[in-house]
Amino acid sequence: MSSAPAFQPVLQRIAQEIAQSPGRGRPADYIPALAACDPNRFGMAVAELDGTVYGVGDWRQPFSTQSISKVFTLALDLAHEADALWEHVGREPSGNPFNSLVQLEYENGIPRNPFINAGALVVTDRLHTQTGDASGTLLDFLRAESGNAELAVNQDVAGSEAAHGDRNAALGHFMAAYGNIGNPVPVLLDEYFRQCSVEASCADLALATGFLARHGVRADGTRLLTQRQAKQVNAVMLTCGTYDAAGEFAYRVGLPGKSGVGGGVIAVVPGRCTLCAWSPGLDEHGNSVAGVTALDRFTTLTGLSVF
Ligand code: DON
Numbered sequence: 373m374s375s376a377p378a379f380q381p382v383l384q385r386i387a388q389e390i391a392q393s394p395g396r397g398r399p400a401d402y403i404p405a406l407a408a409c410d411p412n413r414f415g416m417a418v419a420e421l422d423g424t425v426y427g428v429g430d431w432r433q434p435f436s437t438q439s440i441s442k443v444f445t446l447a448l449d450l451a452h453e454a455d456a457l458w459e460h461v462g463r464e465p466s467g468n469p470f471n472s473l474v475q476l477e478y479e480n481g482i483p484r485n486p487f488i489n490a491g492a493l494v495v496t497d498r499l500h501t502q503t504g505d506a507s508g509t510l511l512d513f514l515r516a517e518s519g520n521a522e523l524a525v526n527q528d529v530a531g532s533e534a535a536h537g538d539r540n541a542a543l544g545h546f547m548a549a550y551g552n553i554g555n556p557v558p559v560l561l562d563e564y565f566r567q568c569s570v571e572a573s574c575a576d577l578a579l580a581t582g583f584l585a586r587h588g589v590r591a592d593g594t595r596l597l598t599q600r601q602a603k604q605v606n607a608v609m610l611t612c613g614t615y616d617a618a619g620e621f622a623y624r625v626g627l628p629g630k631s632g633v634g635g636g637v638i639a640v641v642p643g644r645c646t647l648c649a650w651s652p653g654l655d656e657h658g659n660s661v662a663g664v665t666a667l668d669r670f671t672t673l674t675g676l677s678v679f
């Protein structure tokens with residue numbers, strides 16, 4: 373019997389608590405298209421392994437997935453080239469902001485992990501080489517897993533990212549100088565900005581993350597990743613998914629998770645369910661203030677964490 377109904381009162385309680393909490397942080401302002409988001413918006417969804425999904429608040433409102441997309445491109449690239457990827461990107465926490473350049477020179481153009489921007493650029497570059505269409509492959513996957521054929525790139529956000537993309541361009545060119553980028557950097561940047569600008573709701577993203585709770589198995593029962601690979605992606609999310617706040621996220625939430633500057637945060641309870649919370653106000657590390665609090669409350673109230 374499904375235990376999902378038990379989640380609805382928990383979600384409602386969390387939404388009430390969030391509505392009463394004062395501090396919301398500030399929406400990302402380095403991409404003008406994101407700056408206009410209302411920090412008072414809040415939504416949260418829980419998806420069970422069978423695709424049953426529950427939600428509260430703005431859980432069906434599409435938002436900019438931003439760096440959450442990096443989980444899916446990582447999984448898709450691993451599905452294509454397996455461990456060969458790890459010769460080009462590490463899997464250690466960086467302890468630095470997501471767009472930092474400082475470690476790259478010391479470490480010969482090999483980024484610390486796939487979730488800082490440099491590492492995500494390497495993953496997207498490699499996925500583009502494998503598929504000829506990195507952002508299209510991502511969209512196809514998200515549409516299939518969420519069951520939402522409407523998912524799309526927001527062209528305004530992608531344009532805004534490109535217009536303010538000097539740091540990502542610097543990362544791309546720097547790694548190209550080390551031979552760690554295969555495609556022309558402008559092509560890579562276009563794919564990366566499109567990837568970050570895909571819009572999806574909490575419901576869509578909780579469902580799309582389901583393969584990580586099902587140990588690598590997609591919604592249709594086919595396998596994307598081996599059980600070992602799914603374990604590895606979850607582990608990298610736990611240690612690197614929220615950048616230089618990954619320790620604090622593990623301490624508070626106790627789940628593999630991944631944030632984006634659009635205000636979304638996904639999390640995985642392996643073997644049980646997946647979560648997505650959204651609220652656009654961010655802390656100084658780029659993580660959603662209310663989103664992380666909601667996940668913290670969820671694992672505290674339900675006892676569902678990996679610890
Ligand atoms: O690379 C960027 O600046 C963004 N498109 C993605 C950043 C992001 O979401 C980092 N996360 N917290």
